[in-house]
Amino acid sequence: MTLDDIQQIAVIGAGLMGHGIAQEFAFAGYQVHLHDVSQAQVDAGMERIRDNLQVFVENDLAGPDQIDETLGRIHGSDQLETVGREADFVIEAVIENLPLKQEVFRQLDQICPPRTILASNTTAQMPSQIGAFTQRQDKI
Numbered sequence: 001m002t003l004d005d006i007q008q009i010a011v012i013g014a015g016l017m018g019h020g021i022a023q024e025f026a027f028a029g030y031q032v033h034l035h036d037v038s039q040a041q042v043d044a045g046m047e048r049i050r051d052n053l054q055v056f057v058e059n060d061l062a063g064p065d066q067i068d069e070t071l072g073r074i075h076g077s078d079q080l081e082t083v084g085r086e087a088d089f090v091i092e093a094v095i096e097n098l099p100l101k102q103e104v105f106r107q108l109d110q111i112c113p114p115r116t117i118l119a120s121n122t123t124a125q126m127p128s129q130i131g132a133f134t135q136r137q138d139k140i
């Protein structure tokens, strides 16, 4: 896979880091699938993104049209399967808990196509440990 093959991004966790990661990819033109444990958490992440983009506009860092264009590229879901099944590149940004991250990666390994790269925004965990229960050690 080359960089050009990456079109669909999935972000797992719509909290402080996840909403910002989703925003950056969508602002850059990627299709982004944003997941959290509930629709309320997904919606909260989308609201934060809308607020951030509004600040961009107020500071002439983006045009007004870019708010809706960027939000239009972000597809939220509380279903991991929905966000993972088409993803070329996944970034996990759930809370800093190794067993939880391992379980998320185990599920993503079953949901995502074989080509999909699984990445983590972890602060301090070893990527090899996070991906220990997947069958794609070369794509972690």
Ligand SMILES: NC(=O)c1ccc[n+]([C@@H]2O[C@H](COP(=O)([O-])OP(=O)(O)OC[C@H]3O[C@@H](n4cnc5c(N)ncnc54)[C@H](O)[C@@H]3O)[C@@H](O)[C@H]2O)c1
Binding pocket: 012, 013, 014, 015, 016, 017, 018, 035, 036, 037, 041, 093, 094, 095, 096, 097, 100, 104, 121, 122, 123, 124
């Ligand atoms: N906050 C920072 O400054 C910072 C900086 C670098 C790295 N990180 C790392 O980024 C990751 C996320 O941190 P954060 O600050 O965004 O945390 P956060 O608590 O703001 O967000 C975490 C989100 O993960 C969601 N979540 C929990 N379990 C989930 C699951 N099973 N599936 C999907 N979503 C789930 C929560 O509902 C929450 O919205 C952590 O690993 C953290 O160590 C954080």
